Amino acid sequence: MxxxxxxxxxxxxxxxxxxxxxxxxxxxxxxxxxxxxxxxxxxxxxxxxxxxxxxxxxxxxxxxxxxxxxxxxxxxxxxxxxxxxxxxxxxxxxxxxxxxxxxxxxxxxxxxxxxxxxxxxxxxxxNRRFAPGFVAARRAVDDGRVGTPQLLRSLTRDPGPYGGEPERTPLWTIFLETLIHDFDTLRFLNPGSEVTEVTAHADALIRPDAREAGFLDTSVVHLRFDNGAFATAEASFSATYGYDVRGEVFGNGGMAVAGSSRTSDMEYYGPAGVSYDTSRADTDLLHGAxxxxxxxxxxxxxxxxxxxPTGEDGVKALEIARAAILSVQQSRTVRLEEVAR
Amino acid sequence: MxxxxxxxxxxxxxxxxxxxxxxxxxxxxxxxxxxxxxxxxxxxxxxxxxxxxxxxxxxxxxxxxxxxxxxxxxxxxxxxxxxxxxxxxxxxxxxxxxxxxxxxxxxxxxxxxxxxxxxxxxxxxxNRRFAPGFVAARRAVDDGRVGTPQLLRSLTRDPGPYGGEPERTPLWTIFLETLIHDFDTLRFLNPGSEVTEVTAHADALIRPDAREAGFLDTSVVHLRFDNGAFATAEASFSATYGYDVRGEVFGNGGMAVAGSSRTSDMEYYGPAGVSYDTSRADTDLLHGAxxxxxxxxxxxxxxxxxxxPTGEDGVKALEIARAAILSVQQSRTVRLEEVAR
Amino acid sequence: MxxxxxxxxxxxxxxxxxxxxxxxxxxxxxxxxxxxxxxxxxxxxxxxxxxxxxxxxxxxxxxxxxxxxxxxxxxxxxxxxxxxxxxxxxxxxxxxxxxxxxxxxxxxxxxxxxxxxxxxxxxxxxNRRFAPGFVAARRAVDDGRVGTPQLLRSLTRDPGPYGGEPERTPLWTIFLETLIHDFDTLRFLNPGSEVTEVTAHADALIRPDAREAGFLDTSVVHLRFDNGAFATAEASFSATYGYDVRGEVFGNGGMAVAGSSRTSDMEYYGPAGVSYDTSRADTDLLHGAxxxxxxxxxxxxxxxxxxxPTGEDGVKALEIARAAILSVQQSRTVRLEEVAR
Amino acid sequence: MxxxxxxxxxxxxxxxxxxxxxxxxxxxxxxxxxxxxxxxxxxxxxxxxxxxxxxxxxxxxxxxxxxxxxxxxxxxxxxxxxxxxxxxxxxxxxxxxxxxxxxxxxxxxxxxxxxxxxxxxxxxxxNRRFAPGFVAARRAVDDGRVGTPQLLRSLTRDPGPYGGEPERTPLWTIFLETLIHDFDTLRFLNPGSEVTEVTAHADALIRPDAREAGFLDTSVVHLRFDNGAFATAEASFSATYGYDVRGEVFGNGGMAVAGSSRTSDMEYYGPAGVSYDTSRADTDLLHGAxxxxxxxxxxxxxxxxxxxPTGEDGVKALEIARAAILSVQQSRTVRLEEVAR
Known part of the structure; x- marks a missing residue:
């Protein structure tokens, strides 16, 4: 053949x-x-x-x-x-x-x-749905080792120092482009369940000078799922140590933790202690994914x-991002059904 | 002498x-x-x-x-x-x-x-202020390696399976007895800064039968500090893998992560992969602290x-716990100065 | 173009x-x-x-x-x-x-x-010369962080349980097919230096029934380099936890350690502690290499x-393997120039 | 009472x-x-x-x-x-x-x-018999998870830079004072079995100027046990990264690895990657032991x-040290019964 x-x-x-x-x-x-x-x-x-x-x-x-x-x-x-x-x-x-x-x-x-x-x-x-650690975490959920998810976490931190241009960055980029990954990851790690409520917090901590123009570079979003689970999504545009993508799902059976910025299994021991290298770019860290x-x-x-992930998965993550934006605009918890079409 | x-x-x-x-x-x-x-x-x-x-x-x-x-x-x-x-x-x-x-x-x-x-x-x-990992994390803040804290996390998970008696547990125990540790830890890792706002989420996920009586066993609390930092405190009354106490402080200089449930540096490699033991009790894990x-x-x-930590530190953590309780009661973000005396 | x-x-x-x-x-x-x-x-x-x-x-x-x-x-x-x-x-x-x-x-x-x-x-x-951890270890030597190598280690353990057929395995396979990797790795981690002496120890510990026929499944080989460094190469045909390939180079500047059987960055926390998966096959673990x-x-x-690695590198590793074989045959340390052509 | x-x-x-x-x-x-x-x-x-x-x-x-x-x-x-x-x-x-x-x-x-x-x-x-990691490794042997030990390793590296005075150091100190720990550790991790043969290699790599006076600061010793297991003991008087004490026991059931120079569970992530501190002194690292x-x-x-460990354990370790000394003196493998009283 x-x-x-x-x-x-x-x-x-x-x-x-x-x-x-x-x-x-x-x-x-x-x-x-x-x-x-x-x-x-x-x-x-x-x-x-x-x-x-x-x-x-x-x-x-x-x-x-x-x-x-x-x-x-x-x-x-x-x-x-x-x-x-x-x-x-x-x-x-x-x-x-x-x-x-x-x-x-x-x-x-x-x-x-x-x-x-x-x-x-x-x-x-x-892409995180294809990163080996996240795949293995999901498997631990699917095979019952995690039990019913109760607490989840997903984060994205872009490698710093931040070199972007706030004035050329569309409003809400942190939700629509960055945290959208985490919203999907949290759904991926809590399969069969959907988000019902979103409470988002965000600010310009890296570029406070751009805050007035509406720029946001740091955010923490709290999600509630319909199976009761609580989830936290976190993002920053500037991590000095490189690209940081992690996930955690804790349930009544156990916990799976995924994601590492590490570039290889080499550890160096020297006068300053032990150290290992981290990845500077998503395209390096997640190339395989x-x-x-x-x-x-x-x-x-x-x-x-x-x-x-399907188009529907894309819609679901966008709904959460839109709810997060509304939450920031109105400084309150937003129910997903409030999100206008 | x-x-x-x-x-x-x-x-x-x-x-x-x-x-x-x-x-x-x-x-x-x-x-x-x-x-x-x-x-x-x-x-x-x-x-x-x-x-x-x-x-x-x-x-x-x-x-x-x-x-x-x-x-x-x-x-x-x-x-x-x-x-x-x-x-x-x-x-x-x-x-x-x-x-x-x-x-x-x-x-x-x-x-x-x-x-x-x-x-x-x-x-x-x-006690976490005396655990070596947390002490070292604080040192990384004090010596400038973390820079200005922007995102923090602290969590407490009690060893499971949960064997408590919800009906004999005072209301708000998860805030007053458990998360109070995390509130202090977050202040410890963001020195010189104080919490201004609290948004708490909580439920009875481990013992849903006790929810109606007001019992809460799982919680995520979002904090805002006056230096702009966002923080998340998380608690659960039942972790199958033992006592879990961790902290993370991320800033514009770097990140320090502390806390491990591990009991020793031994790793066992066998047919099921690699494994190591975790601690079942706070008095084991934190005896030295x-x-x-x-x-x-x-x-x-x-x-x-x-x-x-001083009596004032005790007061500050209690203020945050009280704000968290009010936040749960009223389902909204609470400013610390709203907390009644 | x-x-x-x-x-x-x-x-x-x-x-x-x-x-x-x-x-x-x-x-x-x-x-x-x-x-x-x-x-x-x-x-x-x-x-x-x-x-x-x-x-x-x-x-x-x-x-x-x-x-x-x-x-x-x-x-x-x-x-x-x-x-x-x-x-x-x-x-x-x-x-x-x-x-x-x-x-x-x-x-x-x-x-x-x-x-x-x-x-x-x-x-x-x-292939190990192309595995990221070993590449990074060599870089730590090349850039001076390790200093002059003094103590090295390289090991190979095949995934068990051993399912080979001793009677169909050529004599000295453990040296010619398995440890030859480690001999090359040790040269790779001690660049510019060559092996001068070999003292090999070997036995059939996994299949003692095949010992009389000359089968060897477990070996430890001691090497001396012309820059004074001591090195140990170790091999086993059966590791219950999968394929195990590691290297270590310790010098007067520091140490680099490379190699892990781990399959992903996921860690599972459950009632039996923390665990992670290991690789069962060289073609999985070293596919990228x-x-x-x-x-x-x-x-x-x-x-x-x-x-x-060049043909000359192939010759050098074979010389060491041949010296190891002679060392086992005569139960003594063998100088590399004794190896007959 | x-x-x-x-x-x-x-x-x-x-x-x-x-x-x-x-x-x-x-x-x-x-x-x-x-x-x-x-x-x-x-x-x-x-x-x-x-x-x-x-x-x-x-x-x-x-x-x-x-x-x-x-x-x-x-x-x-x-x-x-x-x-x-x-x-x-x-x-x-x-x-x-x-x-x-x-x-x-x-x-x-x-x-x-x-x-x-x-x-x-x-x-x-x-003291290593009382260090938690080594205790846990022995437990993994005792409870059968390691199976029959086949390959063992124990090492000791003193914190550097070496500041000793070779001329005031008794001959054979590396065997009698340093490796004696490893000889005991190897017996501890292979209980019920005794060493039969010793092949020792040693040199002055840290202080080559003191070599002629008989000073030895770096050594690798190969041991054979009467249950067939091979073991390697390694020592150096100067590790730039601090005090390094590790053990490994590999058997037909699995492997236990013990020992870490790490001082706490804190990890720092910064522009140079991830790092953690190591211990400078045995009395710090092993105080609890x-x-x-x-x-x-x-x-x-x-x-x-x-x-x-008993007086007899002290004698057994000394026998191995004495055999190692004889092995270095005569550049050959020494059987334990050759050691004169």
Whole structure:
């Protein structure tokens, strides 16, 4: 038996994460082929595509019309996700969308409906679901060792020092782009249960000068689940020690803890004690998880497996993020059903 | 130079923790002498005292009147703390009070005032301040390695399975007896800063049958500090893996993480992977911290060092606990100045 | 600029490790193409090749004559390495040989000479040089943090229970196939220095019934280096907890410790304490290292980097293994120059 | 029931370790009383004794004749152990002797015989038997989880930089004073089995200038046990990262690993990665083990428990040390029965 025909993928977007994803698809996935890189900044698209043996396009239409493209991977700014996903669905292309699925709930619902209608796969880029430690933590829940989850925690800290530009950062980025990972992780570690209430706290502690403009760089969000579990999601835009992604699920059977910034199993013992290195970049720490999520997407496109996390998972995480934003705006606990569409 | 005259201590209370403390004072502290154990249940007092070469008393008056007693250690139920501390102060005895200092704020203020007036030491039993990992974490804050704290966490999980009796447990025990440790720990790890706001969430997840009676066994409390830091305190009455006490302080310089349930540095590698043992009891895990806090008390009584944590620290933690209770009662964020006296 | 033309590889051998390697080359290396799998057991070759889109061949001649093959990867039994490497060199093919390079020193010398003469790459499969922890340990040596190495350790324990067949295992396998890894690792962690003396101890502790037939399953080897360092290499054919590969280098500046059997960063806390999973197979634990060594080989073939570990490294490790065998045979310390060619 | 009468102890010796031990006995052992400190350097004895409420004596006779002394703790240079132990036995005093029991085997035998004849306790100061990690490792052997030991390791590295004076260090100190701990540990972790063969390697790597004078500061010793197990003992006089004491026992059931230089459970995460502190001194790292061995001694003196490690354990470890010395002198493997008395 010969091996399966590779899934032909066009990647839309040519920013930092796009370069990583394009390379991962082209180099690390034997089940996929990168056929095109799309970006209106055609020079960026060309530079990336050339290196990877793909073609460059300035706009998405050309790949959506191309019968030689099976699926698109959406890595554009989030504001552009909706239109791309709808267009892809209408063109019969499968879609892998980086998180968040969209920034508006009604749009997210629309994406789910459109892809369902078109019968194409819609998978959302919650990569932690593919990181070995988080997978093992979920397994400990599934096999009963954790019991019923009662207390959960998920956190994301970006590697510092923070070098972003607050004035160019969309409002609510910490919820829509960063904590959205944690909201999904908490749902992942408490399967079968949904969030009912959100109480969010946030401030500009790293860049207090940007606080008045509405910039938020540090946040703690309290969630309540319908099985009674309490959860805490935490985020910071600047951790001096690198990229920090951790999860914890505690139940009446036990606890699973996942996530480490450690780069290898080497420990150095010297005059200052013992030390080990930490990872400076998500694309280093989670490279394997990124590859695994693309491999899962290809499996889903091939019909060999369901697409998980689904568009619905993307919607659920966005609902929590939207509730968190409302909670900050109104300084109160928000019930999930209050979130407007 | 001969060694200093030992501080003569009477321990009031003969419950579980009393036995541990009496033994620690009698056996592990060369700078102190246990002269009496006081408990109205005279048989319990006698059993404990006899073993330790001390005398037993049915009520505290006799030791407060005894010029051969320098100090008392209060390990009675919290409701009795106030009257004992006031009486001790009036008798000129130094006081080490187990946490919480009292359960009512006005009473706590009274204790601080009375001991100040009498010129006697008042130290509160926040033992984590003496656990090596927490001490080292605080040192990392003090020496600037953590920078300005931005995100903190402290948790307490009692060893399970839970075998308590909800109907005999005073209301709000999880805040007044358990999380009070975490409230102090968070202040300890964010020195020079005070809590301004409290948002508490709690439920009976371990014993849902007792929920209606007001019993709470699981809680997450969100705190805001006046230096902007966010903090989370978490508690559960039942961890299958033993006694779990941890702290984390993250700042713009780095992070210090403290606390482990591990009993020794032995790791066993076998067919089921690698494993190590965890501690079933606070008196095992924190025995050294208990001894160290008594040693510090003795130093304070001898005038060699200030009593830390002070009565004021006891008041501050109680204020936070009271705010948490109000927050649960009213399902809202409570500012610390709202807490009535 | 288009990406480089992939290196076209034929893999010779179709045993357990061959399947892993063939798949790694075909799927995980974008810089290489697996064009053929060669094995006299043509069914095994075909099964493997078909899955990977390669062709199957019964003997190596056909691929050595094929101008469409740039390099061969040798994963046959060690006894066949020499003839294959010589033939490949004569055919102008680059060679990646699994360890040991050969089992006889004179043959190993011949391989090095032939490939040098032919100007082709000869790289030996010491995969630990590509495992992140070992790489980081070596870096700690190179950057001076370890100082001059004084005490080293390297060990290999195969996952148990041992299911091999002693009667079908070549004599001295523990030295030639297992400890050869550790001999190379010790040289890797003590760069610029060479072994001068070997004292080996070995026995059949797992299968004492096979001792009389000369089977050895457990060994400790003491090495002396010309910079004065002492080293210990240890091996066992059966570790109940999985595949165990570790290294330690201690010097006058500090110590680096590498290697862990751990499968992920998840820790489970339950009634029996804390536990984490260990790896059952070298191909799991070291998969990334295998891919990295093939990637390095492809770089070397492309002329972009030197081939490391070299054929000479293969010879050096074999010299130590041969000295260890002589040491066991004669129950004495053996100087490396005593090893006959 | 009143508590037991304390065991009255005179400590002989007033060097570095003596001060630690005297203080531990006086302060940390409620079951013992330090009555005297003996040292011909009377000023040192007085300084130590005064602080601890004991009396100072210039020679041992006075305490051996004193009916108010139950036991002596011998912390003099090893060359003086024999005469002191014999005299103590004849005076009917129990003896705790720091390791090594003596430096000559015939003398060690004499000590065992004399104390047996006198019916007094003789315990040897192998403190690792009381360190929690090593205790837990032994428990894993005793309860069958390790199975039959096959490979063992024990190491000792003194905190550096080395500040000793080679010219004032007795020959063979690394075996008689340092590795003697490891020899005992290996016997402790392989209970019921005895060493049959010793192959020792040693050199002056830290102070090569002192090599010619016979000074040895680094050593690796290979041991064979009569149950087939192989063991490695390693020592260095200078570890930049502090005091390093570890043990490992691997068997057909699993492996137990013990020992860590870590000072607390705090981990610091900063720009240079993660780090934790290590211990600079044996008296810090093993303080609890020292106290526990004295407590065990007091129990043995009180007749409540056997004295373990016994004088015989002291003899066994010394036999191994003597075999190691012979092995170095003659550059060959030495069978234990070759060791002359």
């Amino acid at each position: 010969a091996s399966r025909k590779p899934v032909r993928i066009a990647l839309v977007g040519a920013g930092r994460i796009s370069a990583h994803h394009a390379t991962a698809i082209a180099h690390d996935l034997h089940t996929a082929e990168l056929v095109a890189v799309v970006d209106p900044r055609i020079d960026a698209a060309t530079a990336l595509a050339d290196d990877l043996g793909a073609r460059a396009e300035a706009d998405a239409e050309s790949v959506l019309e191309d019968p030689g493209v099976d699926a698109i991977v959406v890595t554009t700014p989030a504001a552009l996700h909706h239109d791309l996903i709808i267009a892809a669905a209408e063109a019969g292309k499968h879609v892998f969308a980086e998180k968040p699925i969209t920034t508006e709930l009604a749009e997210a619902d629309g994406c789910v409906a459109a892809t369902a209608r078109a019968g194409v796969v819609l998978q959302v880029g919650f 990124y590859v695994a999520e693309f491999a899962a997407f290809v499996e889903a496109v091939s019909g060999a497996a369901p697409a998980i | 001969a060694s200093r005259k030992p501080v003569r201590i009477a321990l009031v209370g003969a419950g579980r923790i009393s036995a541990h403390h009496a033994t620690a004072i009698a056996h592990d502290l060369h700078t102190a002498e246990l002269v009496a154990v006081v408990d109205p249940r005279i048989d319990a007092a006698t059993a404990l005292a006899d073993d330790l070469g001390a005398r037993a008393e049915a009520d505290a008056e006799s030791v407060l009147e005894d010029p051969g007693v320098d100090a008392i250690v209060v390990t009675t139920p919290a409701a009795l703390h106030h009257d004992l501390i006031i009486a001790a102060a009036e008798a000129g005895k130094h006081v080490f009070a187990e946490k919480p200092i009292t359960t009512e704020l006005a009473e706590a203020d009274g204790c601080v005032a009375a001991t100040a007036r009498a010129g006697v030491v008042l130290q509160v039993g926040f 208990y001894v160290a806090e008594f040693a510090a008390f003795v130093e304070a009584v001898s005038g060699a060092a200030p009593a830390i | 288009a990406s480089r033309k992939p290196v076209r590889i034929a893999l010779v051998g179709a045993g357990r490790i061959s399947a892993h390697h063939a798949t790694a080359i075909a799927h995980d290396l974008h810089t290489a193409e697996l064009v053929a799998v060669v094995d006299p057991r043509i069914d095994a070759a075909t099964a493997l090749a078909d899955d990977l889109g390669a062709r199957a061949e019964a003997d190596a001649e056909s691929v050595l004559e094929d101008p469409g093959v740039d390099a061969i990867v040798v994963t046959t039994p060690a006894a066949l390495h020499h003839d294959l490497i010589i033939a490949a060199a004569e055919a102008g093919k680059h060679v990646f040989a699994e360890k040991p390079i050969t089992t006889e020193l004179a043959e190993a010398d011949g391989c090095v000479a032939a490939t040098a003469r032919a100007g082709v790459v000869l790289q030996v499969g010491f 295998y891919v990295a060594e093939f990637a390095a080989f492809v770089e070397a073939v492309s002329g972009a980097a030197p081939a490391i | 009143a508590s037991r009468k304390p065991v009255r102890i005179a400590l002989v010796g007033a060097g570095r370790i003596s001060a630690h031990h005297a203080t531990a006995i006086a302060h940390d052992l409620h079951t013992a009383e330090l009555v005297a400190v003996v040292d011909p350097r009377i000023d040192a004895a007085t300084a130590l004794a005064d602080d601890l409420g004991a009396r100072a004596e210039a020679d041992a006779e006075s305490v051996l004749e004193d009916p108010g002394v139950d036991a002596i703790v011998v912390t003099t240079p090893a060359a003086l152990h024999h005469d002191l132990i014999i005299a103590a036995a004849e005076a009917g005093k129990h003896v705790f002797a720091e390791k090594p029991i003596t430096t000559e085997l015939a003398e060690a035998d004499g000590c065992v015989a004399a104390t047996a004849r006198a019916g007094v306790v003789l315990q040897v100061g192998f 020292y106290v526990a061995e004295f407590a065990a001694f007091v129990e043995a003196v009180s007749g409540a428990a056997p004295a373990i």
